[in-house]
Amino acid sequence: MLSYGFYKILHFLGIFMTISSLSAMCIYVADGGKKETFRSRKMVSAFHGIGLLLALIGGFGLLARLGVMHGALPGWVIAKLVIWLVLGGMPALIWRKPGAAKPFWALVLLFAVVNAYFAVYKPF
Numbered sequence: 001m002l003s004y005g006f007y008k009i010l011h012f013l014g015i016f017m018t019i020s021s022l023s024a025m026c027i028y029v030a031d032g033g034k035k036e037t038f039r040s041r042k043m044v045s046a047f048h049g050i051g052l053l054l055a056l057i058g059g060f061g062l063l064a065r066l067g068v069m070h071g072a073l074p075g076w077v078i079a080k081l082v083i084w085l086v087l088g089g090m091p092a093l094i095w096r097k098p099g100a101a102k103p104f105w106a107l108v109l110l111f112a113v114v115n116a117y118f119a120v121y122k123p124f
């Protein structure tokens with residue numbers, strides 16, 4: 001049976017892929033890069049999508065191992081899912097508002113830290 005540790009490492013792999021991908025996008029766009037000439041776009045997009053998927057699978061695997069999957073999801077899990085959705089929409093925002101690419105980059109890290117906070121402290 002897949003263990004808590006396995007799902008946590010999968011969760012982290014997904015998070016690392018997502019954050020590195022969004023960071024790459026932000027730097028490229030902040031430097032004036034355009035979508036059409038983004039030669040690494042396929043790989044960067046794939047890291048974003050696969051990363052989010054692995055983070056989600058890892059997250060629900062962790063919930064199952066913690067025994068949280070019975071009944072309604074606790075508030076901190078809902079909050080994590082909302083941030084997960086926002087990170088999913090980040091590429092659209094970055095391409096649409098290239099002038100804000102640098103603040104977006106900082107925001108991505110802030111979202112990641114807030115999601116770590118929700119998992120560690122489970123405030124609600």
Ligand code: HEM
Nearest residue numbers: 015055056059060062063077080081084112115116119120
């Ligand atoms: C992509 C955004 C996410 C980030 C940056 C993130 C971050 C983290 C971090 C850093 C931890 C480690 C906490 C620890 O070791 O105590 C963690 C644990 C966890 N995360 Fe996430 N997470 C994200 C998305 C999600 C989602 C969508 C779910 C739910 C489906 C989820 C569920 C969990 C669970 C259940 C734990 C383990 C909590 C525990 O062991 O008590 N995470 N997350």
